[in-house]
Amino acid sequence: MNTHWEDLQNQIDIIKKKSLYRKCVETSGIDFCSNDYLGLASNDELKEEFIKNARLHTTGSTASRLVKGHRKEMTTFEQNFSEFVGTEASLIVSTGYVANMGLIDTIADSQTIIFTDRLNHASILDGIRISGGIKKYYHHLDMDHLEFLLESISLEPNYSKKKKIIVSETLFSMDGDSPDLKRLMKIKRRFDCTLILDEAHALGVFGDSGRGMCFEQLESEEIKNIEESTKIYEREDKIRKEKEFINKRSVELSILDEKANSLVKESSSMIETNLKLRESLDSLKSRLNSRESELNTLSLSLDNQRKDIDAKLEALKYQELRINKIIKERSIDELLKVNNV
Numbered sequence: 001m002n003t004h005w006e007d008l009q010n011q012i013d014i015i016k017k018k019s020l021y022r023k024c025v026e027t028s029g030i031d032f033c034s035n036d037y038l039g040l041a042s043n044d045e046l047k048e049e050f051i052k053n054a055r056l057h058t059t060g061s062t063a064s065r066l067v068k069g070h071r072k073e074m075t076t077f078e079q080n081f082s083e084f085v086g087t088e089a090s091l092i093v094s095t096g097y098v099a100n101m102g103l104i105d106t107i108a109d110s111q112t113i114i115f116t117d118r119l120n121h122a123s124i125l126d127g128i129r130i131s132g133g134i135k136k137y138y139h140h141l142d143m144d145h146l147e148f149l150l151e152s153i154s155l156e157p158n159y160s161k162k163k164k165i166i167v168s169e170t171l172f173s174m175d176g177d178s179p180d181l182k183r184l185m186k187i188k189r190r191f192d193c194t195l196i197l198d199e200a201h202a203l204g205v206f207g208d209s210g211r212g213m214c215f216e217q218l219e220s221e222e223i224k225n226i227e228e229s230t231k232i233y234e235r236e237d238k239i240r241k242e243k244e245f246i247n248k249r250s251v252e253l254s255i256l257d258e259k260a261n262s263l264v265k266e267s268s269s270m271i272e273t274n275l276k277l278r279e280s281l282d283s284l285k286s287r288l289n290s291r292e293s294e295l296n297t298l299s300l301s302l303d304n305q306r307k308d309i310d311a312k313l314e315a316l317k318y319q320e321l322r323i324n325k326i327i328k329e330r331s332i333d334e335l336l337k338v339n340n341v
Helices: 003-017 044-056 065-069 072-085 096-107 122-131 143-154 181-190 213-217 220-224 250-259 271-338
Strands: 089-093 112-117 134-138 163-169 194-198 229-234 244-248
Touching: 072 089, 089 096, 096 122, 096 163, 096 194, 112 122, 112 143, 122 134, 122 163, 134 143, 143 163, 143 181, 163 181, 181 194, 181 213
Parallel strands: 112 134, 112 163, 163 194, 194 229
Antiparallel strands: 089 244, 229 244
């Protein structure tokens, strides 16, 4: 009798008894839970573009990008996206999960200590596990605890010379909170760490033109001076097909090209998806520019309204002075009458 399957069934039974059993269900109604923050998943123009491209290209990836799955449209989009977020290079892989796992597994090993926020996504934790790196949790968003761990490590002879990586999401989707990126950058520099920032849920929502939380919290010069830092941009359900972008310096990207199994071994994405990514990025830019224009118009309108209100307040103050003067003059007249003056 094979007890392996019995053990698995017992585990499932225990999960059910605790009311923790999970299953996929089809949803309907108003969407308050997906990652389609910008509504691009159901955008009619993007769907039409996807259908048009499906008639022109293959419906399968055919192989990994290293073998036969690479297309010039992928390179074009990576260049366009790099320009959008201000990085030297970008790398597109099939899913957000694969991006985090592939990146961390490539740049970390058993001689690397990885400091991870306690609430980081499972893909980050799996990347750390696969890499063989030494995992160190710091309390959620607690920069003091992170500094304490780094200071403690620096005092240990066996760990002081190991490579160090700090990894955090810039927007935690379940709680909606964010780390202090300015302080995180200071800690990175102080302890000479590599910093990985996952911008999955901030892209298109926060920062200048929707470029992410880095552009929300950091000054342009700070962003330009970021060295040995990696930003992860995830488009997920925003485009109906989860995609991920790894943005790094070009020299570091070459290492990923050579060693990342998420690029070397995994099948590439369909060309239609990459073309839709390009259209999605164009749509995102257009919407953000339109929103910026609307905000400027609204700001101008509010300025005009404020000026109008200020003018009315001045008129009211003038009327108040006149009324007070009239009341004062009448009071003097009445006082004179009472005293028969």
